[in-house]
Amino acid sequence: APAETPMSPEDVEAAEKAVTEEEVAGPVLSEKEQKRLAAEKRREAKELERKAKDEQRRAKEKARQERLLLRESRRKGARVGAEADSAARADSLAHAQLLQAQRDSLAKLAQQEADTLLPAPADSVGGEQDSLVRKMFAYHNVRIFRDDFQAVCDSMTGFSLDSTLHMYVDPVLWNDNNQVTSKVVDIYTLNQKIDRAVFTGEPIMSQEVDTSHYNQIKGKVIESFFRDGAIYRTDVNGNGQTYYFMVEEDSTGNYISGFMTVECADISFYFKDQAVDEIVWRGKPVYSIYPMDKIPDSQPLTLPGFVWEGKRRPSKEQVFNRTFRPSERNEYDKLPRPEFPITQKINLAREQLVKENVWFDRNDPLSSEALEFIRSIGY
Template identity: 30%
Template sequence: MLHAQAPRKDMSRQGKMIMIISADRENFQQIDSVTQVLSLAGKAIVQQDKTIFEADSIALNQLTNILEAFGNVHINDADSIHTYSQYLKYIGKEKKAYLNKKVKLTDGKGVLTTEELVYDEQTKIGIYYNGGKVVNGKTVLTSTEGYYYGETKDVYFKKNVFLRDSGFTVKTDTLLYNTNTGITTIVAPSTIVSGKQTIKAKDGYYDTKNKKAYFNQRPIIDDSAYTFTAEKIAIDDKTGLSEYDGNAVYRSKDSLAYDLIAGNIKANKKTNALLATQKPILLIKQPKDTIYISADTLFSSKLSELMKTKLIPVVRDSLIAVTTTKNSKDSNADRYFEAYYNVKIFSDSLQAVCDSLFYSGEDSVFRLFKNPIAWAQENQITGDTIYMFLQNKKPERLYVFENAMSIQKLTDKYYNQIKGNTINGYFINGKVDNLRAKGNAETVYYGLDEQNKYLAVNKATCDVIDMYFEQKAEGTKPQKIVLRNNLEGTAYPMRQVNHEEIRLRKFKWLDAQRPKSKFDIFSN
C-alpha cells in the first residue's frame, strides 16, 4: 500500500496532525500554497488523537488539517461515541465535525438520528437545528433542535419536543433526557398523557426505567375520574403509590362529587385509597348546601374491598340497609371515608363534632363515634353513637343510640329536653320535623299559651316521647309533645321552680363546640 509522499508539517499550533492509517488508493495534489489535498479512496481510515475516521473516500488538506469524507462515514471517538453519516467536514484544529445525510450518533445507550449534525470532539457536544430523533430502548424523542452532551449522556431538546414511551407521551417546548439513566427532566410547561390521564407540569422529572416521577411548581393531574394538584407530586407507577404535598387538592368527577383538601395526601392507585393529613378537609358538594368535614386524618378507599374483611355496623331498625356494591348500578358510590380525631362537620342544615367518623357513598350515612354532638337549627343532640342519614346529600334522618339526648334552647334559661335509650329524628327540607325518644324516656318541656307565653314547665318519664316541630322560614319551633305509655310527670309553675335543678341528668349545653360556619372548618 502506498502512503502519501507529500511533506508533513508540524501542525501543533493548529491541533494535532490528522494521521493516515490506511486506504486502498491515495492521490496527492498541490493546488496552491495553502491547498494541499491528499485523496484517499476505498476503506479510507485516518486518525487524530484517539478519534478514528472511516469513509468510502476522504479528502485531506494537511496544511489546514481539514478533511472531507464521503460515503459510509464513521467517527469512532475513543470507543465511547460513534457517529455515522454520508458526508463529513472536519476542522482538525477545532476538532469540530459537520455531518450531513443520514446522520446517526450512538453512545451505547441511545441513538440520535438527524440530517445535519455539528459535533465537537473536544467537548463531546453534538448539535442539530433542523429536526432530530433520539431512540433509547422503548423511549423515542423528537424535536426541532437538540444538544447532545457526550460526557454526561444528556440530550437537551428544544422546539416541538415530543417524547413517546411505553404507556405515556410528553409534549413540550424544552426537555432534558439522559440516555444512561433514562431520566426525563421537565424544564418548561409540559403535557404528559398516559391513557386517560393528563399531567400538566412545569418542573420535575420522570424516570423511564424505574417508572417514577417527581414534579414541582404545582402540577395538575387530570384523570377520567378526578383531578389532583399540589405544590409537589411524587408518583411511583410500579407500586401505584403517589404523594401530593403542599396545598393538595383532589376533586372527584363521579356522582359522589367530593373534594379533598389537605397539606399532604397519599394515594394508592391500585386500591383507590387516599390518606389525607395536615389539616385535611372533605367537601361533599351540592348546589346549595355543601357538607364540610375536617379532622386530624381523613382516609378513603373502595367500600367493596373493605366489606370483604369487615362488616359495616347497621342500625337494626333503620330505613336504609348497608349492602355491598356488587349489584350497585353506580360504581362511583363504591367509596367510604373515615375521619379520625377532632372531627368537625358543617353544612347549613346540620353541624356535628365527634372523635371519629365513617361515611359510605353507598348508603349516604354518617356514623359518628365517641362523644358525638349534632346540631340542627336550635336542637343539640348527643349520645354514645349517632348515625346521620342523607337523601340527595341533605339530612333525612338521624339515629342516636345509648344515652341519647336532645336539647332545644328557648332562652338563655329555658331548654326543652328529651332523653331515651335511642332517639330517632326526621327532617323535611333539611329541617327537623320530629324526634322520637324511646326506652326509659324522660323530658323537660316548656308549655306555651295561645299568646306564646310560658305556662308551665313539665317534667315526665314514659316509654316513648314524640316531639313535633313547626316549620318556619327562620327555623323550627316546637309544636307539640306526645308522651306514650307508663306516663309519670309533674307540671311546675314557671315562677315556683329552679329551672337549672329540674334539668335532666347529664344536661350540657355545648354550643361553644358547634361549628358556626365553613370558616370554622377551614381554620381547624
C-alpha cells in the first residue's frame, strides 16, 4: 500500500478551524423546535412579569398600612407622622418605578427573542390599531335606509374594525331597481359607502322590468360591486342561471320583445346607469331565446325561490320618523328609596364611631403632597 502523505501545517490548521466552526454552529433547529423555544421564552417572560406584579401588589399593601398608621399619628398630633409619610412616599415611588422598569425590560427581551425565532406574518394585525372596536347588534324587524341602498332582515351584526354588516334570516337588499335575496348577506363599506356585497345561501338577484316581468340571476354565490353608491358589476359563481327579458324601443316607447334563458358555470353582469349593459357567460353556456308570443307553457318565467319583495322595502319615513315612548324616569324618581337592614346597621355604627372620635368625616381638599402620594401608589 502507498505510504500516507503527511499533512502540512496549513492543512492541519484548516481542518481544526472547520471542526471548531462546526462545533460553534451547532445543530440547525427545525421550525417546530424554534416555535417551542419561542413559546418557552414567552412563558418565562410571563412568569417573571407575574412575580413582578405580585411584588408591586405587596408594596401597595405595605404603603396602605403605612398610610393608615400615618392617619392615626396625625389624629393624635404627632409630628413623626409627617416624616413617615414622606419616607413611605419616597420608598413606595422608587419601588414602583423599579418594578415598572423590570417589567418593561423583561417584556422587551422576551419580544426580541421571540422575533428572532419566529418571523412575523405579513398579514398580522399590528398593535397600533384603534383600541375602541365598536360592535352593533340588532334584532327583530331590522330596517336600513341609505341613499345608495335599502335593506331588511330579522337580525344583523356590525363591526367597525372591518366596516362590515352581516344580515340574517330572510335578508333583502335593494339598490335602485335591483333586488337581491339570500339566506345570509355580508356588506362591506368603504368611506361610509357600500363597496361590496356577498350573498350566500340560494341567492337570487332580480331587476324589475315592469310590474309583471323581472330579470333574474341565480347561483351558488353572488357578489356585487359598487362605485359611488351605484352597482357596476355582479359576479355569479357556480351553477349560474339567467332569466332575461329583452327590451327594445320604438315610436311608442319601450317594449319587451323576447325572453332568454341561459345556464352556465359563471356569469358576470356589467351595469351602466343602473341598467345591465353587458353580460358575460362562462363555462359552455346553454341558452334559449323565445319571442314573447311563442314562449312554451312548460317554460316558467321565474326561477325557483324567486319572490319580488317590493312591499318589504323600507322608506325613509318608516326608518327616521319613528315615535318613542316618553321616559318614565321622573315618575320612578318620586318613589321612596328602599331601606335595607344592613344599611341601617352601617349608619348606626358610623354614628357611634363619630361620637367616639374614631371616625371623622372630612370634605377639605387634599394637598398637592397628598395627591402625589395617592398617585404614586396607584390609586
